[in-house]
Structure formats: structure tokens, C-alpha cells
Amino acid sequence: MIVITTPTGQIGRQVLDVVLGDVLDGGESVRVIARDPSRLSPEVRERVEVAVGSHGDPDVVDAAFAGADSVFWLAPPNPRAARVEDVYVDFSRPACDAFKRRGVQRVVGISALGRGVPGNAGLVSASLAMDDLIAGTGVGYRALTLPSFMDNLLRQVEAIRSEGVFFQPVAGDLKAPTCATRDIAAVAAGLLLDPWSGQGEVPVLGPEDLSFEDMARIMSEVLGKPVRFQYVPVESFRDTLTRRGMSEAMAQGMVDMVTAKDRGLDNVELRTPAASTPTTFRQWCEEILKPAVLA
Numbered sequence: 001m002i003v004i005t006t007p008t009g010q011i012g013r014q015v016l017d018v019v020l021g022d023v024l025d026g027g028e029s030v031r032v033i034a035r036d037p038s039r040l041s042p043e044v045r046e047r048v049e050v051a052v053g054s055h056g057d058p059d060v061v062d063a064a065f066a067g068a069d070s071v072f073w074l075a076p077p078n079p080r081a082a083r084v085e086d087v088y089v090d091f092s093r094p095a096c097d098a099f100k101r102r103g104v105q106r107v108v109g110i111s112a113l114g115r116g117v118p119g120n121a122g123l124v125s126a127s128l129a130m131d132d133l134i135a136g137t138g139v140g141y142r143a144l145t146l147p148s149f150m151d152n153l154l155r156q157v158e159a160i161r162s163e164g165v166f167f168q169p170v171a172g173d174l175k176a177p178t179c180a181t182r183d184i185a186a187v188a189a190g191l192l193l194d195p196w197s198g199q200g201e202v203p204v205l206g207p208e209d210l211s212f213e214d215m216a217r218i219m220s221e222v223l224g225k226p227v228r229f230q231y232v233p234v235e236s237f238r239d240t241l242t243r244r245g246m247s248e249a250m251a252q253g254m255v256d257m258v259t260a261k262d263r264g265l266d267n268v269e270l271r272t273p274a275a276s277t278p279t280t281f282r283q284w285c286e287e288i289l290k291p292a293v294l295a
Contacts, residue, residue, distance in 0.1 A: 002192050003064055004072045005055045007032035007048075008039040010151060011110060014185030015072050015192070020047055022193055033064050058094035065095075065102040070192045073109040075130060079246040084123055084253035088130035099139045107134055108191045110184070111143040113177075114265045115201065121265055122256025131201075141199045142191050144184060147177040147206070147266040150284045153215075154292055160219070161293045164227050169237040169258045172213045172229045176266040179206035180284050183277035203275040209267075210281055222285040223293060234259060 002019060006012030019030060031049040034040060040050070053060035055073075065071065073095065078087045099107060111131050112124040131143045156166045184204050191202070210218075212229040219227040232240075234255050241251040257265075269275065 001029045001031060001068045002070045002072070003031045003033065003051075003068045004192075005033050006074045006076055007034055007044075008036070009074065009076065011181050011184055011188070012072065012074055014182055015188045016044065016048075018185055018189035019192055020044070022189065028193070031064060031068070033060060056091045056094060058097070061095045061098040062101065065098045065104055068102060068104050070106040070108065071095075071099070071104055072188055072192055073107050073134070075110075075127075079241075079250050081247060081250055083249050084126040085129065087123075087250075088126040089133055092130050092133055096133055096137045099134070099137045104139055106140040106142070106191070106196065108188050109134060109141065109143050110188075111145050111201075113145045113147055113203065113269050114260065115145070115268075117260065117265055117268055119260065120256050121260035122253035124257050124260060124265065126253065135199050140197050142196070143201045144188060145201045145203045145269065146184060147179060148261070149181055149184075150178050150206070150279075150281060151181045151288065153289060157289075157292050160223075160227060160289075164225060165230050166212075166216070166219075166227070167230045167232045168212055169232045169234045169255075170212065170262045172216075172231055173211050174262065174264070175209040175211045175214070176261070176264075177205040177209050177269075177271070178215075178281065179204050179277055180279035180288075183279050187277065203269045203272075204277055205269065205271055205275045207276050207278060207280050209271070215281060218282050219285055219289065222282060222290055 004012060004016050007016045033051045033055045035054055037050045037052055051060055051064035055061055075088045075091050081087045112127045114121050114124045115128060135141050160166055187204050216227050216229040238251050238255050241254055
């Protein structure tokens with residue numbers, strides 16, 4: 001039995017698709033935890049068990065993890081949370097209790113790069129604290145430690161389309177890893193489908209380190225129009241987040257995270273062949289960004 005959280009989210013949906021694509025012989029059953037099962041396609045609902053509710057609810061996870069061998073764990077975003085710890089650590093406490101009570105063998109979690117880097121990195125620090133909480137249960141745990149996602153640029157499709165610009169509060173010439181969410185999903189699904197034991201981190205770094213200036217050049221070439229990168233001061237970044245309804249605590253958590261990234265947080269992990277995933281930024285732009293911009 002494989003249990004998948006956030007089955008309609010950006011990463012969880014793709015994890016579910018890969019797992020269902022590989023579960024062909026009836027050897028595994030798949031259960032999902034979904035607040036709104038209507039967001040699952042009819043084809044998916046025919047092939048999975050559905051536990052309705054939040055995976056932060058003790059009763060929901062206790063029932064959902066009954067008989068589970070492996071769990072895909074992702075703490076969902078909560079932009080209005082009073083504390084960043086609420087989103088990661090406190091949200092995960094009921095599941096950690098259920099991992100132990102229900103005898104779950106393996107958990108694959110979505111986390112971040114930055115282990116061992118001193119200082120407060122906001123959302124990253126909270127995510128690493130969540131990893132420690134899960135590992136403390138004794139369950140087999142693989143934390144997928146991730147840099148920024150290529151797919152995050154989809155949030156700026158309108159600016160790219162209409163103004164030929166995208167914005168980040170990070171230096172434009174800083175080269176760092178970046179990965180596609182579909183590669184994250186492929187790594188997660190592989191771990192859910194294969195037996196393993198113990199605890200550790202699994203970096204997912206994409207195939208190359210790029211700066212935002214590099215990305216602007218590639219985007220320009222793929223889209224056939226000039227696209228430039230514009231640096232945004234962190235104060236303006238914070239103000240934009242709060243104007244859009246994010247709580248002060250979560251906005252500060254985002255600021256602390258991007259400040260740490262600007263200081264090289266995502267560059268601490270040594271790139272190895274095992275940590276490098278296949279989707280290049282150019283390929284992602286051709287297959288994902290360009291259709292979104294043209295839509």
C-alpha cells in the first residue's frame with residue numbers, strides 16, 4: 001500500500017501519475033489523502049482509494065496510514081500561517097504519530113537543500129526541522145532536498161508574456177541548481193515503488209547550474225522575443241507578498257529563505273551524477289513555459 005498526500009498539487013499530482021503508470025500488475029494498492037476528491041480525475045478515482053480530509057488531521061492520517069508500507073509526504077503551503085513552524089513541523093506531528101502507530105515502513109518527503117548551513121533560512125530551516133521530526137520517529141525516511149523549481153516561473157507568465165521580464169530578489173549572476181517538478185516526481189515515485197531502509201537525504205539538482213541571467217537568455221531564445229531578468233530588493237519582495245495576503249510571519253520566512261539562497265544556500269550540495277536529473281531549463285522552456293506564455 002502506497003499513500004500519496006497532495007494528490008492534486010503541483011508535485012503530488014505528478015507523483016501519483018508516475019506511480020499509477022508503474023502499478024500495472026496489481027502488486028501495489030494506492031491510497032490518496034485529498035480535501036476535495038472532486039479535483040481528482042474520474043480515471044484516477046477509479047484506480048485509488050480516497051481518504052477525504054487534511055493530512056494534518058490526526059483522525060484522517062490515522063485511518064489513511066492503516067496498512068501503508070510507503071507514504072509520500074508534502075506539507076502543503078499555508079501563506080496565512082502565524083508561524084513558519086506551523087506549516088512544516090506542527091502540521092506534520094499527527095502524521096509522525098500515525099507513522100509509528102500504524103507501522104509505516106518508508107516515508108519520502110519533500111524538503112530543501114541547506115543542511116548544515118548556519119543561520120536562519122526561513123522556510124528552509126522549518127522544512128529541515130520537519131525532516132528531523134519525521135526521522136525521529138524511526139521510520140525509514142528519504143528527504144528529497146531541493147533547490148528552486150523551474151516551474152515557479154509559471155507564476156510570472158503574465159509578466160513574461162506582456163512585459164518580457166521576470167523578477168527575483170536574488171543576484172542575477174549567481175549560478176545555482178534548479179530542477180523541474182516532473183523530475184522531482186520521478187525520483188519520489190521511484191523511491192515509493194522500491195524497497196529500501198534507513199534514513200538519508202536525496203538531492204535533486206537538475207542537470208546544470210544556471211543564473212537568472214542565463215535563464216533570461218534561454219527564455220529569449222525559446223520564446224523568440226527578448227526576456228530580461230530584473231532584481232527586486234527584498235523589502236519590495238516582502239511588501240508584495242503581504243499586499244497579496246501573506247501573513248507577516250510567512251513573508252519574513254520567504255525573505256529569510258531567498259536571502260540565504262542569495263548567499264549561496266543552494267550551492268552547498270556537491271553535484272554528482274546521482275543527484276543530477278535530466279530536464280534541462282531549455283527543454284522545460286520549450287515544453288512547459290512556451291505553451292503557457294502562448295496560451
